[in-house]
Amino acid sequence: xxxxxxxxxxxxxxxxxxxxxxxxxxxxxxxxxxxxxxxxxxxxxxxxxxxxxxxxxxxxxxxxxxxxxxxxxxxxxxxxxxxxxxxxxxxxxxxxxxxxxxxxxxxxxxxxxxxxxxxxxxxxxxxxxxxxxxxxxxxxxxxxxxxxxxxxxxxxxxxxxxxxxxxxxxxxxxxxxxxxxxxxxxxxxxxxxxxxxxxxxxxxxxxxxxxxxxxxxxxxxxxxxxxxxxxxxxxxxxxxxxxxxxxxxxxxxxxxxxxxxxxxxxxxxxxxxxxxxxxxxxxxx
Numbered sequence: 001x002x003x004x005x006x007x008x009x010x011x012x013x014x015x016x017x018x019x020x021x022x023x024x025x026x027x028x029x030x031x032x033x034x035x036x037x038x039x040x041x042x043x044x045x046x047x048x049x050x051x052x053x054x055x056x057x058x059x060x061x062x063x064x065x066x067x068x069x070x071x072x073x074x075x076x077x078x079x080x081x082x083x084x085x086x087x088x089x090x091x092x093x094x095x096x097x098x099x100x101x102x103x104x105x106x107x108x109x110x111x112x113x114x115x116x117x118x119x120x121x122x123x124x125x126x127x128x129x130x131x132x133x134x135x136x137x138x139x140x141x142x143x144x145x146x147x148x149x150x151x152x153x154x155x156x157x158x159x160x161x162x163x164x165x166x167x168x169x170x171x172x173x174x175x176x177x178x179x180x181x182x183x184x185x186x187x188x189x190x191x192x193x194x195x196x197x198x199x200x201x202x203x204x205x206x207x208x209x210x211x212x213x214x215x216x217x218x219x220x221x222x223x224x225x226x227x228x229x230x231x232x233x234x235x236x237x238x239x240x241x242x243x244x245x246x247x248x249x250x251x252x253x254x255x256x257x258x259x260x261x262x263x264x265x266x267x268x269x270x271x272x273x274x275x276x277x278x279x280x281x282x283x284x285x
Contacts (some may be wrong), residue, residue: 004048004059004099006276007108008091009067010135010185011233013040015047016274017057021119023271025051032082038086045098061285062095063277064104065111067136072153075105081171082135082185104284108132109156110147113140113267114283115117115276116229120267125227129219131158132272133212134232137179141223144284159183163214178215182208184233199237205244213248216263220249224259231266238265 003018009030017025032039032104051057068080079087095103113130116122121183122130128142133279141148149155159179159219160172181187187195193205198204216228234241242265247263266272 002057002060003278003281004062005274005281006044006062006064006095007111007273008040008068009108009273010080011051011197013044014270014274015044016271016278017051017055017059018146018278019170023274024105025055025057028270031083032223033083036083037089038085041094041098044095048269050097052279059101061101061281062099062104063090063111063279063281063285064095064103065108065273065277066091067108067138067279069157070105070107070110070153072149075107091250096197102285104280105190106147106276107138107140107282108276109138110140110149110224111276111280112138112231113142113156113229113276114147114233114279115268115272115274116266117142118279119275121229121264125225125262127223128227128229129156129223129225130221130231130266130272131227132232133183133230133234134179135183135185136272137183137215137232139219141225142198158215158219161215163211181211182215182234183184195234196236199240200242202240205237205240209241209245209248212245213252214254216245216249217252220259220261221254221257225262226260229264229266230256231268231272235265236245236269238248 005016007014026125069078069226096264122128130140139158140157141156160177163178164176170177170180
């Protein structure tokens, strides 16, 4: 079955064409925040049209991972905290019109969790907690082979857990959120250098993981997951991130708790959300 997968992020967006579970076409574009959703939809339309004309790719369904809160039962975008114009945007309706096929959507962290659970580093691990650290920070939970969304689609939002009570103001209006202290957007604004350069400094990494470990500790104490998978651009720091993170997490964990502390990088890299979008389509369409 032919599936169109879409990953909508604050820094970039990506499309992939799948034939069964094989990715046959792929394109990544920078997100133009000034043009908002309309500009992105125009680019998506051009890509889909090009694939249809040049590769005879006609999707039978479409899966979407959106970089912001999504009301899953009603299949509506709530908002994007990083790009204006997405509030209540009719993304499903527009994608179905562009693709000529039914579409299903979830937030990108939930999609990434499902992708890693089925195709990546989360295979065989349940409960699974997936954390994406890129422009922002989100979390997704897999229990019983399916995404756990909570009472009204807001489970897993680890990024807005306060990890520094007197910390700086976050875009959400609170202060000292995990996202504010650890996401790529704020790291570059605060330090004037991209995250990939910052992690070459072990003293920076040592300070960074103190905040990240506080967030992961909360997830471990509440969920006791079999594995935590970290994806997104920050995860590409590799051992410069994961070695000090595991050490710091062990230091912070409650002494009497023997909860698992298995933290691993995403196996699918930048494609976690795209494979999760494919899995969403498999499960729901």
